[in-house]
Amino acid sequence: MKFLPNIRRAATFMLTPEKTISKPPNTWRSIRAIILSSWFNVLLVFIPISWAINFALPTQYTxxxxxxxxxxxxxxxxxxxxxxxxxxxxxxxxxxxxxATLGNAVELIVSIIALTKCELRIVQSSLVGSILSNLLLVLGMCFFAGGMRFSEQGFGQSAVQLNSSLLTISVIAVLLPGAFQMALQGQPSYSEESTDYNILKTSRGVAIILLFIYGSYLVFQLFSHKALYHDSGEDILQSKGYEGQNPWLQLRLYRRKNATPVQSPLPMGDEEVAINPAVTIEGSDTESEIETYMSVPVSLGLLVAVTVLVAVTAEFLVDSINGLTESGAIGKEFVAVILLPIVGNAAEHVTAVTVSVKDKLTLSLGVAVGSSIQIALFVIPFIVTLAWMMGKQLTLLFDPLESIVLFLSVLTVNYCVQDGKSNWLEGMILMCLYLILVVTFWFYPGTSLIETL
Structure with missing residues (x-):
């Protein structure tokens, strides 16, 4: 039995609600589908192992x-x-x-656990790192992977520009507290205590406004302008294949023995769907029925069970960070900004890249950019509001370097998507920018600004 798709089918159904749904399978078939749902399930063996090591060897932080x-x-x-x-x-x-609510559940759970342990620096840095990972690494891989099969790929320009505006608003909200503090530091009547108090109050007010913007965004996306987020629209440019021979395909064929050059801009087979409308893929819009692999009770049970497992495992993960970074071999900033986002975004990386190769770049952008918007406009202000309720002084005053990096990353992505089309070089630019950030945060020790607040 082959491994089963998931996000692609759900997205297809959302875009074409008139399709019928197949009869739900029994419990055994549902459990079998869960086991065979992804190659990632091989890593489930590390759950009992990590728990056992945590209780047996609690000082082995690495x-x-x-x-x-x-x-x-x-x-x-x-x-x-x-x-x-x-x-x-x-x-x-x-x-x-x-x-939208559960799309970033792992990041949200990790942040809440870190917040309860008063690890405010990890909370802020991991959320910024998730945005950077989605915008630069995931989106860059989508552009690059799609560019290996298409000379240019088109996507919904109106929706992407709107998403870019929403990201810009969130970046402004992150930059303002820092500007607030810098503007008052040179004043004769400057008081660090009163300034920190005002920044805290400002952050809480801005967080409520950001949550309102996110609610408005949901109404816009799901009700008033849902056609903008369809995979086909008037503003979506037609993808173009390579003229003559595809250089990336020829490079692959050159490495194979007894291979003959292919003149088609795409490899032969089911991957020709982007150019040949007669060719279909599983879960494509030509299918009249959506196949379900789990019953509702099993889906709800899986959702609850996985959430509990993530919460417990994430607590062990957060507890080990301080011990891991105390040796000085690796910095807390690098762990929070680079490593932790990989945990929650690994599945999204695979999904976004897979559908981009099938010329579903609008869906890829929905996964990458949409996830960044969820974190920027929902998760971050929600965590600030939750900290307010818990009596913890979490603000929107982020590390200065993280704030600048976030602003420059959003600016770079805006330049890449403003023409409504992508190519492999734009993808490489975004990925290389992320590698630059990886090197930077490896050597960056971070500031103690968050702890002092």
Whole structure:
């Protein structure tokens, strides 16, 4: 039995709600589908191993971090799988809301656990790192992978520009507290205590406004202008194949023995769907029925079970970070900005790149950019509001370097998507920018600004 798709089917159903849904399978077939849903499930073996090491060898912080890190990756994939199965049955509106709410559940759980332990620096840095990972690494891989089969790929320019505006608003909200502090530092009446208090109050007010913007964005996307987010529209440019021989395909064929050059801009087979409308893929718009792989009770049970496992494993992960970074071999800033986002975004990386190769770049952008918007306009202000309720002084005053990097990254992505089309070089630019950030944060020790607040 082959491994089963998930997000692609859910997205197809959301775009074409008139399709019928197949009869739900029995419990055994549902469990079998869960087991075979992804190759990531092989990593589930690290869950009991990481738990055992955490209790047996609590001072082995590096080992605990690595094992819990590997354990959360398949849990994130299963969480997305359960969410997509439920989305198929609840209709387009509730499906969008469900995916928006649970799309970044792993990041949200990790942030809440770090918040309860008063690890405010990890909370802020990991959320910024998730945005950077989605905008630069995931989007760059989508552009590059699609560019290996297409000379240019088109996508919904209106929706992407709107998303870019929303990201810009969130970046402004992150930059303003820092500008607030810098503007008052040179004043004769400057008081650090009163300034910190005002920044805290400002952050809480801005967080409420950002949550309102996110709610408005959901209404816009799911009700008033949902056609903008369809995979086909008037503003989507037609993808173009390479003229003559595809250089990337020829490079692959050159490495194979007894291979003959192919003149088609795409490899032969089911991957020709982007150029040849007669060719279809599983879950494509030509199918009249959406196949379900799990029943509703099993989907809900999986959702609850995975959430509990993520919460417990994430607690062990957060507990091991301080011990891991105390040796000085690796910095807390690098762990929070670079490593932790990989845990929650690994499943999204694979999905976004897979559909971009099939010329579904609008869906890829929805996964990458849409996830960044969820974090910027929902998760970050929600965590600030939650900290307010818990009596913890979490603000929108982020590390100065993180704020600048976030601003420059959003600016770079805006330049790349403003023409409504992509190519492999734009993807390489975004990926190389992310590698630059990886090198930078490896040597960056971070500031103690967050702890002092």
């Amino acid at each position: 080992l605990i971090f690595v094992l819990t890190f590997l354990a959360i990756i398949p849990l994130a994939k299963l969480l997305a799988y359960a969410t997509d199965e439920l989305s198929i049955r609840v209709g387009q509106t509730l499906a969008g809301l469900l995916n």
